[in-house]
Amino acid sequence: MSEYTAKDYKKGQPRWCPGCGDHFFLASLHKAMAEIGVAPHNVAVISGIGCSSRLPHYMATYGMNTIHGRAAAIATGCKVSNPNLSVWQISGDGDGLAIGGNHFIHANRRNIDLKMILLNNRIYGLTKGQYSPTSPRGFVSKSSPYGTVEDPFRPAELCFGARGHFFARAVATDAEGTVNILKSAHAHKGAAVCEILQNCVIFNDGTHEAVYTKEGRAKNAIYLKHGEKMVFGENNEFGLVQEGFGVKVVTIGQDGYTMDDVLVHDAHCEDNTLQLKLAMMEYPVALGVIRDVEAPTYDDAVNAQIEEVKAAKKYHNFAELLETNDTWEVK
Amino acid sequence: MADNLKVEELDQVVVRFSGDSGDGMQLAGNIFSTISATVGNGICTFPDYPADIRAPQGSLTGVSGFQVSIAADKAFTPGDKCDVLVAMNPAALKTQYKFCKPTSSIIIDVDSFKKADLEKAQFEATDAAGAIAEMGIKQDVIEVPVTSMVKDVLADSGMDPKAMLKCRNMLALGLVCYIFNRDLSIAEKFLREKFAKKPAIAENNIKVIHAGYDFGANTHASVSHTYNVVSKQTPAKKGRYMDINGNKATAYGLIAAAEKAGLRLYLGSYPITPATDVLHELSKHKSLGVTTVQCEDEIAGCASALGASFAGALGVTSTSGPGICLKSEAMNLAVIMELPLVVIDVQRGGPATGLPTKSEQTDLLQCLFGRNGETPMPVIAATSPADCFESAYAACKIALEHMTPVVFMSDAYIANGSEAFKLPNLAEYPAINPPYVPESLKGTWTPYMRDERDVRYWAVPGREGFAHILGGLEKDSKTGAISTNPENHDLMCRLRQSKIDKIQVPDVEVEGDKDDADLLIVGFGGTYGHLHAAMDEMRAAGKKVALAHFRYINPLPKNTAEVMKKYKKVVVAEQNLGQFAAFLRMKVDGFAPAQFNEVKGQPFVVSELVAAFNKLI
Numbered sequence: 001m002s003e004y005t006a007k008d009y010k011k012g013q014p015r016w017c018p019g020c021g022d023h024f025f026l027a028s029l030h031k032a033m034a035e036i037g038v039a040p041h042n043v044a045v046i047s048g049i050g051c052s053s054r055l056p057h058y059m060a061t062y063g064m065n066t067i068h069g070r071a072a073a074i075a076t077g078c079k080v081s082n083p084n085l086s087v088w089q090i091s092g093d094g095d096g097l098a099i100g101g102n103h104f105i106h107a108n109r110r111n112i113d114l115k116m117i118l119l120n121n122r123i124y125g126l127t128k129g130q131y132s133p134t135s136p137r138g139f140v141s142k143s144s145p146y147g148t149v150e151d152p153f154r155p156a157e158l159c160f161g162a163r164g165h166f167f168a169r170a171v172a173t174d175a176e177g178t179v180n181i182l183k184s185a186h187a188h189k190g191a192a193v194c195e196i197l198q199n200c201v202i203f204n205d206g207t208h209e210a211v212y213t214k215e216g217r218a219k220n221a222i223y224l225k226h227g228e229k230m231v232f233g234e235n236n237e238f239g240l241v242q243e244g245f246g247v248k249v250v251t252i253g254q255d256g257y258t259m260d261d262v263l264v265h266d267a268h269c270e271d272n273t274l275q276l277k278l279a280m281m282e283y284p285v286a287l288g289v290i291r292d293v294e295a296p297t298y299d300d301a302v303n304a305q306i307e308e309v310k311a312a313k314k315y316h317n318f319a320e321l322l323e324t325n326d327t328w329e330v331k
Numbered sequence: 332m333a334d335n336l337k338v339e340e341l342d343q344v345v346v347r348f349s350g351d352s353g354d355g356m357q358l359a360g361n362i363f364s365t366i367s368a369t370v371g372n373g374i375c376t377f378p379d380y381p382a383d384i385r386a387p388q389g390s391l392t393g394v395s396g397f398q399v400s401i402a403a404d405k406a407f408t409p410g411d412k413c414d415v416l417v418a419m420n421p422a423a424l425k426t427q428y429k430f431c432k433p434t435s436s437i438i439i440d441v442d443s444f445k446k447a448d449l450e451k452a453q454f455e456a457t458d459a460a461g462a463i464a465e466m467g468i469k470q471d472v473i474e475v476p477v478t479s480m481v482k483d484v485l486a487d488s489g490m491d492p493k494a495m496l497k498c499r500n501m502l503a504l505g506l507v508c509y510i511f512n513r514d515l516s517i518a519e520k521f522l523r524e525k526f527a528k529k530p531a532i533a534e535n536n537i538k539v540i541h542a543g544y545d546f547g548a549n550t551h552a553s554v555s556h557t558y559n560v561v562s563k564q565t566p567a568k569k570g571r572y573m574d575i576n577g578n579k580a581t582a583y584g585l586i587a588a589a590e591k592a593g594l595r596l597y598l599g600s601y602p603i604t605p606a607t608d609v610l611h612e613l614s615k616h617k618s619l620g621v622t623t624v625q626c627e628d629e630i631a632g633c634a635s636a637l638g639a640s641f642a643g644a645l646g647v648t649s650t651s652g653p654g655i656c657l658k659s660e661a662m663n664l665a666v667i668m669e670l671p672l673v674v675i676d677v678q679r680g681g682p683a684t685g686l687p688t689k690s691e692q693t694d695l696l697q698c699l700f701g702r703n704g705e706t707p708m709p710v711i712a713a714t715s716p717a718d719c720f721e722s723a724y725a726a727c728k729i730a731l732e733h734m735t736p737v738v739f740m741s742d743a744y745i746a747n748g749s750e751a752f753k754l755p756n757l758a759e760y761p762a763i764n765p766p767y768v769p770e771s772l773k774g775t776w777t778p779y780m781r782d783e784r785d786v787r788y789w790a791v792p793g794r795e796g797f798a799h800i801l802g803g804l805e806k807d808s809k810t811g812a813i814s815t816n817p818e819n820h821d822l823m824c825r826l827r828q829s830k831i832d833k834i835q836v837p838d839v840e841v842e843g844d845k846d847d848a849d850l851l852i853v854g855f856g857g858t859y860g861h862l863h864a865a866m867d868e869m870r871a872a873g874k875k876v877a878l879a880h881f882r883y884i885n886p887l888p889k890n891t892a893e894v895m896k897k898y899k900k901v902v903v904a905e906q907n908l909g910q911f912a913a914f915l916r917m918k919v920d921g922f923a924p925a926q927f928n929e930v931k932g933q934p935f936v937v938s939e940l941v942a943a944f945n946k947l948i
Contacts, residue, residue, distance in 0.1 A: 012812075039795070040798055041792065041793060041794060041795045041796070041797070041798050042792070042793055044641075044642070044792050046638070049803070056800050056802070057800055057802075057813065059800075060798055061798050062641075062792035062798050062799065062800070063798075063799075063800040063801075063802075064638075064641060064668070064800065064801050064802055065800060065801075065802030065803065065804060066634075066664055066802060066803055067634075067660055067661065067663075067664050067803050070630065070631070070634040070660070070661065073626065073627075073630065073631035073634035073635050073638070074634045074635065074637060074638035074641070074661075075638055076624070076626075076631070076635045076638060077597060077599055077624070077634070077635030077636055077637065077638030077639035077640075077641075077642070077644075077646060078638035078639065078641055078642040078792075079638075079642075080597070080622060080624060080635070080639065081595055081597045081622060081638075081639035081642050081643070081644035081646075082639075082642035082643055082644070082791075082792065082793065084793060085642060085792055085793065102627055102628060102631075103627065103631055103634075106626075106627040106631070302622060302624070305617060306617045306618075306620055306621075306622065309617035309618045310617070310618045310620070312618070313617075313618035315618055315619070316618055316619060317590060317619065318583075318586055318587045318590045318619070318757050319756075319757060321583070321586065321616065321619060322573070322583075322754050322755075325573040326365065326520075326521065326524065326573060326574070327571045327572060327573045327754065328368060328369040328371075328571070328572055328573075329570070329571050329572070330371050330562075330568050330569055330570060330571075330572060331569060
């Protein structure tokens with residue numbers, strides 16, 4: 001049992017719009033932190049700029065609300081130089097994937113032990129309603145009055161393409177699902193991307209409508225659990241089976257498909273092929289931990305190398321460093 | 332030794348080694364400067380690299396030069412022109428001849444002056460004599476069959492011909508050592524240490540050096556005289572020394588400061604000429620706990636260093652001008668978050684990619700002002716290769732003790748140039764005491780509480796009872812909460828400014844005729860050696876001249892206005908179009924100096940400075 005409660009991580013009065021997904025996520029984060037039980041003074045929550053990046057102000061932990069897009073880079077220096085901290089990066093889809101896209105992929109590639117939360121509402125809210133890099137093609141916004149003419153990033157695809165080892169997804173309004181993936185992300189050593197699907201009531205209302213309510217999720221989402229059959233539907237009547245190179249939705253008991261044909265989820269499989277297919281499904285939307293594979297982390301490796309070199313080299317302070325040079329004496 | 336030859340005793344001589352960029356001229360130059368420094372001479376070196384990665388062999392754009400000045404006392408500059416030019420091929424002769432004096436001796440590898448070699452360097456001539464005539468060279472040219480001698484010496488070594496050719500630089504070095512009466516045992520030691528793991532290579536190189544030396548001794552006909560530069564030792568110079576270039580000295584200054592402060596040194600960087608050697612140097616020293624992260628871009632270099640500082644390390648980022656443009660955003664954040672951060676700018680020619688391997692002082696105003704909002708930031712400009720150590724240490728001390736980002740400015744000239752560096756004793760350096768928040772403030776502390784210097788306290792994550800948030804949004808001066816209150820913002824801007832203004836920096840020193848100079852020369856940063864040499868030359872000619880050279884640019888030393896107004900005539904000399912002069916005019920009421928400005932990417936030429944300054948008196 002953790003010695004902390006959600007209250008120990010709470011601070012201030014959030015100023016997001018009523019109904020904003022950020023409120024739901026923040027409550028889940030407080031709850032998850034309490035269940036994880038890392039002391040608030042050993043947690044650093046680091047965000048960029050945007051509505052969701054206000055979040056560290058509502059955490060009773062150490063935190064930084066930095067500059068647009070750079071949270072992952074700032075968090076990298078923080079974690080590498082002080083590996084005892086539990087470091088959480090909070091970004092929206094604009095902050096994390098547009099201006100911060102480069103840092104997002106490199107943090108994943110290096111596998112730095114950062115918990116990278118991506119609050120995806122497919123819109124720029126703080127600047128009042130422009131399309132984001134996750135807005136679908138044709139999306140109409142203030143800066144795209146005739147619809148966008150570009151394809152969006154799909155965060156999982158980007159994460160996997162950058163050799164990410166952890167990817168999970170939850171819907172902001174689903175407290176239990178969110179808390180579960182945050183705990184799994186914390187338990188995973190390495191870069192852990194958590195995509196939170198959330199609504200923007202003002203500028204992109206209904207963007208994740210199909211899965212935003214409990215009823216909707218029952219119909220349109222599948223909760224993935226490692227080692228369990230991938231079934232979904234109000235009565236678990238549907239399952240995922242492999243067909244050729246793809247994954248297909250079938251009704252169990254129809255067309256000759258039985259429970260034996262339904263795939264078992266393997267989040268730990270190093271080959272991400274099927275995990276990517278799951279992450280990319282539009283129906284059902286995959287929720288839960290999609291990929292969770294152990295790999296050496298950058299911060300561990302950096303610090304381990306320092307220890308190795310310390311053991312191998314004979315100079316360990318500045319005075320000894322000077323002695324490694326050719327010197328001469330003026331008498 | 333040269334028994335029947337005239338030995339000329341000199342106070343200063345300059346040697347320029349030049350050849351194809353693969354000819355090992357930098358190494359030959361380095362060994363020569365080390366030998367000279369070892370016997371107590373002042374040294375000052377200037378490597379002049381081509382910008383091309385690998386220009387075609389023998390071409391005019393592929394010439395690499397290394398100039399070293401050795402002096403009886405301190406060598407302030409690598410010298411305007413050389414006394415001995417080594418040109419390993421026709422392209423080197425053609426491009427480097429301009430650095431010769433009328434009295435220079437020129438050494439060429441006559442074996443590399445064949446028709447095909449000459450064509451590559453766009454000569455009409457078909458042999459060495461023809462090339463010399465074509466260029467109208469009147470100086471002594473010592474034609475040495477370098478290539479064939481190297482092949483002869485190494486005939487029994489078992490080396491393949493290509494490997495043999497790599498030793499040509501050592502033959503030239505041997506001859507230069509003869510001409511300057513240098514003791515080869517130091518070169519031998521240097522090579523045996525450099526090739527400790529490949530002793531055969533060391534011994535072969537040593538054989539070749541001796542061959543070059545003996546060639547000089549045996550062919551008096553072609554060497555008219557030799558030189559000796561006797562070291563003038565003074566008690567103040569006593570001590571142990573090493574040869575150091577500015578980038579290495581910078582890295583050493585950072586290491587020393589981190590150790591003194593008891594902090595982990597974190598460098599976030601991205602490769603960029605001419606700053607990359609700071610990253611290289613620090614990357615080697617993991618046994619000192621130094622952490623280097625080669626980031627995905629300049630932005631992340633600076634941002635991650637700031638993250639490291641937040642987490643309790645000494646965060647440093649290194650770059651050149653184009654990188655400063657990208658880092659300015661995170662530098663800004665460091666200003667408002669009031670965290671320590673050291674930003675190293677090794678200046679090169681700009682704008683944009685500009686002249687990547689050349690040197691300028693054109694980033695000054697960018698470093699001082701290149702950010703949005705009111706963002707005062709201390710700026711320190713190192714004045715010589717060895718001073719990079721002192722200045723980097725000072726930059727770290729200010730950053731850590733005043734909780735502020737600091738810009739440390741260097742330039743390509745001092746970064747790559749080297750001089751003798753007296754081994755510092757860290758125990759004698761001032762302590763570095765970051766303002767950690769005292770435990771007694773637990774419960775009442777807020778992030779923007781300040782001490783009497785207007786410095787806020789540092790609460791490092793992991794400390795219970797001090798959890799707090801920092802950020803890029805304006806904060807209330809008392810509570811630390813986000814605030815858009817107009818009075819509070821005005822107050823915070825003034826506090827951030829006042830914090831910088833209250834930093835104590837040493838007075839600027841006036842050298843030369845400080846009481847009665849007719850002309851005060853003013854400079855900053857890496858031009859110190861040249862301006863000092865110009866002053867010395869003018870004083871030797873009977874002129875009354877003084878020099879005020881600035882290391883601390885922001886805040887300026889307290890005596891700045893007094894010094895600027897004390898002299899009848901003041902000239903601000905800088906390698907830009909007048910940036911420091913503009914800053915001084917802004918800071919010193921009614922100050923109207925003369926200016927000497929040059930933006931050529933090359934070090935000042937002392938004779939040109941003297942000519943220009945003489946006109947002002």
